[in-house]
Amino acid sequence: MARWIESWPPGASAGTGGTYPGKRLGLPATGVNSVAGLGRRFAALAIDWLLAYGIAALLTGPGALDDPNLGWSVLGIWYLLTAVPVAVFGASAGMTALGIRVASLGSAAVIGVPRALLRTAMTALVVPPLVRDEDGRGWHDRATRTVVVRSRA
Template identity: 40%
Template sequence: MGADFGYRGKRLGLPAEGPGAIAPVGRRVGALFIDWALSALIAFGLLAGRRLEATNNWALVVFLVMSLLTVGTVGATPGKRLLGLRVVALDGLERLPVWRTAVRTVLLGLAVPALVWDRDNRGLHDRLSGSVQVRA
């Protein structure tokens, strides 16, 4: 109790401020809302007037596919990109390899791993895939 661990990301070797620093929680949540709204809009367009309940299930599928494709290629979802965030590998790689992006996406789809955070604000999905969300 009361131990000083320094700033978030210090033990990961990340800077305290600026590009490469741990992404703020508010921006991460904002990016999630943008990505989810975009996914819901795409799912609604794909279903073109079918039952609204089905749209929610398809929105999750679109969200996961969008996350897999965008994080795996450009390192950020559209929401993250708009808010100046990106997902990077902790082992020095600029982007996550495809298999690690897939692990992260599957765990993100389960939701619970994304709700379990460590003191560096990394969700379990980021820890298990060896990634971290940082400021771009």
């Protein structure tokens, strides 16, 4: 039986029989292939961004923090570190570390180069990933017909 606090908001479901992110897409409520949460997605993005920052600092040299173009270098390196692995493997380094991946809503195993490039460009704009639907998909996922799911429990 559901606790009273679980059912007080309008439209709240009691128990697992209600709606959950990914139900409309045919995904499970929990475990492998369930929709990844925002916290895990944000942490994966932070890992990828820190990797790009480190690589850019190594390439720039000792005065990296004084370089006015460091931000653009970080953005370009992050773009490559994210778009290429997502297109080929379905996950960036940060996503792999946190057990999530980008899945196609079609039958394709990976999303491919054009959709990965568009998805990554929209992620760089910041707002598209933050505006999410009831399935936890941002504008960038809706535009590319993708969903971020957990790859391990």
